[in-house]
Amino acid sequence: MSGDAAGAARAAEAARAAAGHAPQVLGALVRRYGHFDLAEDAVQEALLAAARQWPERGAPENPRGWLIQVASRRLTDVLRAERARRLREEAQARLLPRDAHTAPAPDAPRGPAEDDTLTLLYLCCHPDLSPASQVALTLRAVGGLTTAEIARAYLVPEATVAQRISRAKRQLRGAEFRRPDRWRERLPALLQVLYLIFTEGHTATSGTAVRRADLAVEAIRLARALHVLLPADSEVTALLALMLLTDARRAARTDAAGELVRLDEQDRTLWDPAAIAEGVALVERALRHGPVGPYQLQAAIAALHDEAASAAETDWPQILALYDLLVRAAPAGEPMAALGRAVAVAMVHGPGAGLAETDRLTEVLGGHHRLAAVRAHLLELAGDRDGARAAYQVAAAGTLSRPEQRYLRVRASRLAP
Structure with missing residues (x-):
């Protein structure tokens, strides 16, 4: 591999590693500073900085902390500039000297929460947003999907998705970053976006990889977190089961050359029996606690596939x-x-x-x-x-x-x- 090609490969790997932390970094910034749209811009700048610096200097010991620090500096600079501009305009309006005021610094960042992604999910599923905007914004902010990937998932034009995301960001200006008291009304949207994030992770709609492991793993982790909060909710339980039962087959989805293998041709000895057992137990629990919903039905279908000893016995x-x-x-x-x-x-x-x-x-x-x-x-x-x-x-x-x-x-x- 030539030097240029090796450098490009290192940069691509650094970009992928950094992107995996983007939802947590965005959540941390929005919690500290608000300004969802400006925070997302700052996170994107931090990811670009990582792609430039990490291949040469090596990834930091705490990548997420590094990204939060860099993004915070970017956002702080923007907020200071914006406050200074506003104060200058106010001073001019009052015919006061421009140096009569100084721009106060933004609030000092609080200590980073262990994980803000679930709260970021609640924010993106704000009831003031339309269901389509909730889904598009969450897939962008939490899932890290591009506008084109979201458009393909929803079978709509890319421009439509871009408009939904821009409109949602404007509507969220000033929204408080915390888990709302009546957040259960957002549950259908939460489940839908987690499912779509997992689906994109399990079978990438574009690119050179069969799956995007970072998305699949993050979707399962967040589904587990929701299940801990709502252990008796049948659809939350079923969504987690569906993810586990689907992900259990990942080792058999490609052959030794990395090529796709159809379900009925897969080596079932490569399927993960622990994930299947957990998924089946969750399905059974979800079906006992109805009412029966779409995720329970999909999970039950996945369980029937996974429990069959061979394709012929399905x-x-x-x-x-x-x-x-x-x-x-x-x-x-x-x-x-x-x-x-x-x-x-x-x-x-x-x-x-x-x-x-x-x-x-x-x-x-x-x-x-x-x-x-x-x-x-x-x-x-x-x-x-x-x-x-x-x-x-x-x-x-x-x-x-x-x-x-x-x-x-x-x-x-x-x-x-």
């Missing part, structure tokens, strides 16, 4: 019954549950029936690559090699994930005449 009729309930329970406009149901229909009633279900989803999912990928799989099961190959090629062209692209193109090439 209880597809039971999975289909759960999907029937899930499609009815899922929020309006959420098509992915219906896409999963189409696969279950195919496994129970044959690929032709599954393909008929995907035809009904064309209007809502449009050109989404996951619809094309499911259709390719079902066409392959139906014996339509040409149709499957074409659908795999369409799916590969529609994803920004390099591992997914390679996987889909390999599936297409295997069907070549």
Whole structure:
């Protein structure tokens, strides 16, 4: 590897390491100073400083503390400048000399909390924000997702997401950074954003990696923290179970070369039995304490997959019954549950029936690559090699994930005449 390439690799690694601390750093700054939008700008500047300095000097012993210190300096400078400007304007308005006042320094930072991320979640899910803005802002601030990644997760234009985030930041100016007394009303939004953060971590929608471990780990950690606060809430319990049951398969999702492996082809001896056992126990507890909600149903489906000793022993009729309930329970406009149901229909009633279900989803999912990928799989099961190959090629062209692209193109090439 050349010197330039090695330096670029070190810088990229430093950027990734620093970015993993961004939510905690942002939470610390907002708690100390307020000013959500200015704090986020300061955090981004600190991340850039880390990407420049850490490859040459080495990462500090306390990376999070370093980032908080650098971001605090940046934010303090901005606040001082803003206060000085405002005082000058006030002095001029009163026809007083400009040196009649001096800009007071911002409040001294309090000692860093062990973790402000959960409180940051509460703030981002403020009831004054629309549900769409709550989700977009939390994915940006807590999940660290880019505007483009959020847009892909929600199947909306990138400009729409950018507007939602900007509007949410403006609305949060002056909001107090603490856990609100009536924070339970924010729980549906909290659960939704944690699920989306985990989903992006489990299967990255873009880039060269199959998964973003930092997001998956952080989502599970925050779900555990919510479960400690609300151990009797069935949907909180079920969301944690769903994450654990899904994450339990991560070691088998790629082969020795790092290429994706489809669920029915995975080596199940590589699945994490401890995570599966914990997840199944949580699902059972959640189902006993209803009412049954979307996360309980998804977790129950994941448990049926994980408990099957082989792909052939998967209880597809039971999975289909759960999907029937899930499609009815899922929020309006959420098509992915219906896409999963189409696969279950195919496994129970044959690929032709599954393909008929995907035809009904064309209007809502449009050109989404996951619809094309499911259709390719079902066409392959139906014996339509040409149709499957074409659908795999369409799916590969529609994803920004390099591992997914390679996987889909390999599936297409295997069907070549």
